[in-house]
Amino acid sequence: MTEAGVLICDPQELMRVGLRGVVDSQADLTVIGEAADGEAAVAQALTLCPDLVLMEARLPRLDGISATARLRAELPETHVLILTSCDRDEYAYAALRAGASGFLVKNTSAAEMLVALRGVLRGDTMIAPSVARRLIDRYVTGAVAPLADTRLDTLTDREREVLCLVGRGLNNVEIAEKLFLGETTIKTHVARILAKLHIRDRIQAVVLAYECGLVRPGG
Incomplete structure (x- = not known):
């Protein structure tokens, strides 16, 4: 079975450790790198060419939305899934416009996150249900x-x-x-x-x- 390489970008070390544990527990997924800010995420992605980047929207140095746009421009085959503590509609819409393949909030369960990861890797769009409902209502x-x-x-x-x-x-x-x-x-x-x-x-x-x-x- 081919493993999909995942790059985790989050400013909190404990969050990165937790996400690594969830991802690495799966036979078809493996963490190939970590980053604590947007600039580091872009640099590591360009070096590692991950299949998917799990990205926090609010990051130091370069925010996750801007980092997503740069990654998608440089690495169009790399998917980005935003996993953030902020579920504001503006973040979700901006993330999709930047080329993210999904938008989840951090109260998502590990099982739901894994479903979203695999969906994104298949080419699907994965959006947290509460955010999707509000986007539909608004747009x-x-x-x-x-x-x-x-x-x-x-x-x-x-x-x-x-x-x-x-x-x-x-x-x-x-x-x-x-x-x-x-x-x-x-x-x-x-x-x-x-x-x-x-x-x-x-x-x-x-x-x-x-x-x-x-x-x-x-x-």
């Missing part, structure tokens, strides 16, 4: 007016349908089942959507779907 139900984006006009009807499902958090297998299509076909649609919209990954596609009002509660 989808009308508290923030949808943005017009002419890039959506380049999508076919099927691609727009796939984008909506991506925005709702479905992975490729789930989308394929819902649309009665093959998973390979869905992967092709997603790749074309990213190319047409000039965005780097499906996380950015989720953000765009929210901003443009494509996703609606229960839709």
